[in-house]
Amino acid sequence: MRLLWISDSPDxxxxxxxxxxFVCAGLARLGHDVDVVGWQTTRGRxxxxTTLHPVRRHHLGSDALYAYLLERRPDAIVLLADVPWVPEIITPEVRRLVDLHAVPVVLYFPVDGxxxxxxxxADWAAVLRDVDLPVAMSRYGVAVAARDAIxxxxxxxxxxxxxxxxxxDxxxxxxxVGLAGRFVVLSDSRNQPRKMLPRLxxxxxxxxxxRPDAVLHLHTDPDDGRDAANYSYDLxxxxARLGLGGRVRFTEGFRMRRGGGLSARALAALYRAADVHLLASLGEGFGLPTLQAAAAGAVPLAGAYSASHELVAGHGGAIAVGDWFEDEHGIRRGLVDVEDxxxxxxxxxxxxxxxRASSAAAREFARAYAWGPIVRRWDSLLAALPERGPRAGEAVVRRAGPTTVTLTVARFADGRPRTDPRHRLGVPAGAAPHTVVAGPNADVAALRRIFPALRTTDRVAGASLVFDPLGELPAEVVLAAARAGVPYVGGSPFPEAARDAVALARQVLINPALARRTAESHLAHQEMTDAG
Structure with a gap:
């Protein structure tokens, strides 16, 4: 079979x-002709x-895909991608060509909440119904899709x-790896909002x-999220702010870009040195580091939510969720409970x-996930594609004309979009940096060292935080913040803010659930003050 696979580049x-x-190389060994459109690939080779092809102007390769479809004439397309990305890849023009040549589209997708x-x-469910074969990478994803009868x-x-x-030994x-005599906590987590490294x-x-023997090894690119347009966090x-300078290590030379990773054996050496692997993410579509840790006998710990739960249950540690909030798509996100x-x-x-018992059980669990059987399962799925009939609930699999799926913006009950800056993940993430209304002598510089893109503003409406530990802002500004639902750090409702205002403000900015509670508490305090 001639296969066109679209996702991150294999390097x-x-x-x-x-x-x-692993999957594309394995399918090639089984006789498939595999072309890979790699999102980070810059030249064909x-x-x-397999044959790697570069993307062109569009970062997900939609403009390149049209040409490759004409040139390569694949028997099937496999997208390894998040569901919301699909309409950007399979544009109406690409859809028409796919339908014209009756090329089945397989979507290999994560569900992380x-x-x-x-x-x-609803728009994500529409995407899954529009592809010919949706393939979930977790049992959690299968269960969530089933609730929509998909x-x-x-x-x-x-x-x-x-x-x-x-x-x-x-x-x-x-x-x-230079960690003799230490209790090693490894976290192989990208420096991006969903991984929630501040919580980690x-x-x-x-x-x-x-516990002076404890050390945290972060396998991450610390500069990955420092100055990005939609994420600004100086890890x-x-x-340093938390006083962990001598207790936290980074993988030397690791960069989050094509060719910037370690060899598999060098990466595995870190896992073999670890006692545990800790993941503090808000949700996982699978969680490959959790599985790699189990295979290496490093006991995996992750949140008791999404796909993470199925990869730690029975041999690792399922961490209770301490706080819930909803993201811009209306998806629930779970912050792991620190105490648990x-x-x-x-x-x-x-x-x-x-x-030792958990380590042995983790290795035994991982044995069921060897790449060989998984690649053979892919071979079987692809071989069955030509014989696939209509899926349940559909009249036909192959549409007669182009289908366009439009992704909508989730909204709160009062109509505000969930991309409202007050409700974005406070690391901060979103289309614009966080804004803070600050008292004249508030230590905004300390916050900006952690969140470099943070800006100050005089406008309370739409601000992420009012930061006034010394109670210097006029009463009308404080009242406006309460009425606008903007979290407030400082002054009378929070006497502890004067002791470590930056620490409290940091927690508000990284925890939308805490931000909401803080805003509600501030409003209640103001209402009591007015009533008195």
Missing amino acids: TPSGFGTVTR RRHG ARPDGRLP PVEYQPHGVDLAVFRPPR RERAKAA LDVFAAFAEG RADV AVRLLARLHDDRVAW
């Missing part, structure tokens, strides 16, 4: 890049039996069990107190018998 150090590399009713946004295939990611394996493995640091800071500055995460870490640190 990009991401989960999608890893899956592209051969790699592991659901709406409060457990379902997908039957999907289940196909998990895999792991190289020969590379990610427990060491014969973990202490020697630690010494090999909060967990480790609480755990490390009184190094936050580490510390409890799980402490048990593994203090009880080595329990750690």
